[in-house]
Amino acid sequence: xxxxxxxxxxxxxxxxxxxxxxxxxxxxxxxxxxxxxxxxxxxxxxxxxxxxxxxxxxxxxxxxxxxxxxxxxxxxxxxxxxxxxxxxxxxxxxxxxxxxxxxxxxxxxxxxxxxxxxxxxxxxxxxxxxxxxxxxxxxxxxxxxxxxxxxxxxxxxxxxxxxxxxxxxxxxxxxxxxxxxxxxxxxxxxxxxxxxxxxxxxxxxxxxxxxxxxxxxxxxxxxxxxxxxxxxxxxxxxxxxxxxxxxxxxxxxxxxxxxxxxxxxxxxxxxxxxxxxxxxxxxxxxxxxxxxxxxxxxxxxxxxxxxx
Numbered sequence: 001x002x003x004x005x006x007x008x009x010x011x012x013x014x015x016x017x018x019x020x021x022x023x024x025x026x027x028x029x030x031x032x033x034x035x036x037x038x039x040x041x042x043x044x045x046x047x048x049x050x051x052x053x054x055x056x057x058x059x060x061x062x063x064x065x066x067x068x069x070x071x072x073x074x075x076x077x078x079x080x081x082x083x084x085x086x087x088x089x090x091x092x093x094x095x096x097x098x099x100x101x102x103x104x105x106x107x108x109x110x111x112x113x114x115x116x117x118x119x120x121x122x123x124x125x126x127x128x129x130x131x132x133x134x135x136x137x138x139x140x141x142x143x144x145x146x147x148x149x150x151x152x153x154x155x156x157x158x159x160x161x162x163x164x165x166x167x168x169x170x171x172x173x174x175x176x177x178x179x180x181x182x183x184x185x186x187x188x189x190x191x192x193x194x195x196x197x198x199x200x201x202x203x204x205x206x207x208x209x210x211x212x213x214x215x216x217x218x219x220x221x222x223x224x225x226x227x228x229x230x231x232x233x234x235x236x237x238x239x240x241x242x243x244x245x246x247x248x249x250x251x252x253x254x255x256x257x258x259x260x261x262x263x264x265x266x267x268x269x270x271x272x273x274x275x276x277x278x279x280x281x282x283x284x285x286x287x288x289x290x291x292x293x294x295x296x297x298x299x300x301x302x303x304x305x306x307x308x
Contacts, residue, residue, distance in 0.1 A: 158260055
């Protein structure tokens, strides 16, 4: 059976601090590509996730989560010598802050030889991110190998820059992300990513830089301000939706997953972006990365209500 989306990356077991209660934490799940995979699955896509997990309780809980969410995990491998990654989300006057226990994680030990090529050859869209490439050299090599396998079989490649300066030096981030974006059919990046990649946040200059790499479709994510997009022929703003936001964790990942789900369903790029904006807004109405990921009926209701 064919798949709509295959996503590759590192899942992370999440502990999210309850705002106003610094000694209480909510257990959850996170990791940018994993959030994207679940978002796409909840919104109707047939999804598989590729990674490595530790032989530990956190890893077993991920497998149970993916079964519950309908995400194919048959391509996930277990590393008996490494742990599943963990992160903590705390809150303060400047918003949320992240602390990580990911060094030496099972996913960071991913190699190209671990890739389930038959799954990659069955997907219509392949997705990964700069975080996947940043966690280790072997994971970076595996991402490039997966892109080549999926594209050779006819898949379209959706790449989310998601540059994290704490994970790798800026020069390496620029080189690797630019080389990867040049292979993408759809490239997603934030203003912070754009500043690192091309030294500017001026939207037209960012689009010109991306199209200069050969990217046909570019999305500049603007958080609470929505997004702007370019298909090479035209550029337009995708307005944000008004919601009662409490936590923006995972909103950009939900945006990517919703975009993938709608593209896989045959939606036009412009319509898929508006849907993705609505889904991402809804994610901000709950705590944690996965729990608030919306279902189609909630997205349709927000779309019917309209942008702010």
